[in-house]
Amino acid sequence: MEQRTPLLTCLQEHDKLHRSSFHTPGHKCSSFLPLELLRLDYTELPDTDALYEAAGAIRKTEEALSHLFHSGRSLISAGGCTLAIQTMLKIASDRGKTILFARNAHRSAVSAAALLGIDPVWLLPTGDNGFTGTIRPEEVEEAFRNYPDASALYITSPSYYGEISDIPVLSDICHQHGALLIVDNAHGSHLAFMKENLHPLHLGADMTACSLHKTLPVLTGGAALQIRSQAHAEGAKEAMALFGSTSPSYPIMCSIDLCVDYLLHQDGISAYQACEKRVESIRQTAVQCGLQLPSGLCDPLRITLNTASVGLTGKQQIAYFESCGIDCEFCDGENAVMICTPFNTEEDFLRLETAVRQMPRKEALLPRKRSFFLPQQRLSLRQAVLSPSVCLPVEQAEGHIAADTACPCPPGVPLIMPGEIISKSVQKELLQAGIRSIRIVRDKAGSTSPDPN
Ligand SMILES: Cc1ncc(COP(=O)(O)O)c(C=O)c1O
Structure with a gap:
């Protein structure tokens, strides 16, 4: 039926x-959030404030969030951490389009970088035992030597596996070079409330994008952009409005209110x-x-x-x-x-x-060998992502330019990013990781023959 x-x-x-x-x-779908939230699905009205021009109740919720996280400014999002990442990258890219980017970036950051015309300089995390690992400070130092104009370092911390980067050291390096440390803290909103405060904002990051809904009692879609200093907050609302829906969900935003009250007062x-x-x-x-x-x-x-x-x-x-x-x-x-x-x-x-x-125990599986190379780049991220594309079996993809990322887990670090050439060794790694198809850039004539260069 x-x-x-x-x-x-x-x-x-x-x-x-x-x-x-x-x-x-x-x-965890518990009864923490009252069902009444659903009924209060109002919208922007003269007395209910407006997300991108917050001056009333929404602004007060943001101020309470700022008080809770000790930020210079907090902006709420009903469009997930994705919207906070887009906003954070817009603010950083206004200072310069070259940004040092840890390669384990979430696809929302890769898409935002393409839309904003950012030129990422990819840094590979170093880890062991099949986990993602973190970016070594020496590598960041070297990247700043090669790209002194880089406006920011963008990292994901914690990683999917929970590994936390050395934020104090990375922030010192960034600040010595006049750059911002911006952190995708999607999985770490709760780190501010641990016995030892491990929140990246507390440890020296300039901006963090936090998926409140992932680890705090907030409805899916509720997130925040936390900005350390008021100076970087200028234009933040306008940046968010560039990407966000004009109908942010009030129940999602109210759940942030309830979460802040729970942490501050309950x-x-x-x-x-x-x-x-x-x-x-x-x-x-x-x-x-x-x-x-x-x-x-x-x-x-x-x-x-x-x-x-x-x-x-x-x-x-x-x-x-x-x-x-x-x-x-x-x-x-x-x-x-x-x-x-x-x-x-x-x-x-x-x-x-x-x-x-009671987990059954057998002989340990051999960990997949990690590959530590950056493929050759042929098109900019933006050109590749915005070009017409087509999906091909990986067996036929050698010599083509990728139009999308392909990421084996573990270690959660993409083997290829949009704009990069799928070489024979990348093709082999993709197949070994069980990735069977990949989106490639179609040339102007619509052909899918390999890049001749
Ligand atoms: C590391 C990371 N960054 C960003 C995001 C996007 O967060 P959201 O789903 O809240 O938009 C995710 C989502 O899974 C993520 O894992």
């Missing part, structure tokens, strides 16, 4: 599984710190069970289990965790990633602990 509400039915069916949610959003911070302790105990159990975890400074609320270290492939992990009643944030070829918040119940944590203890 035809379903009249296929999406609603799908969500209701999923809800009935009663799985423990170790994925976004941070409220013991929310203690709840986050109690969660930190609970997560640490599960991490220790995992280590005792022989599972590898990322090393170095990591997000205290994220559990990244290298299940390949006990012989489980990506597909096997998904099936295993589902059989334990658990939905992970994501499972890739080697790792399972869990996002924990105080909105997980003790029952959730017990399920996860039991799943870790």
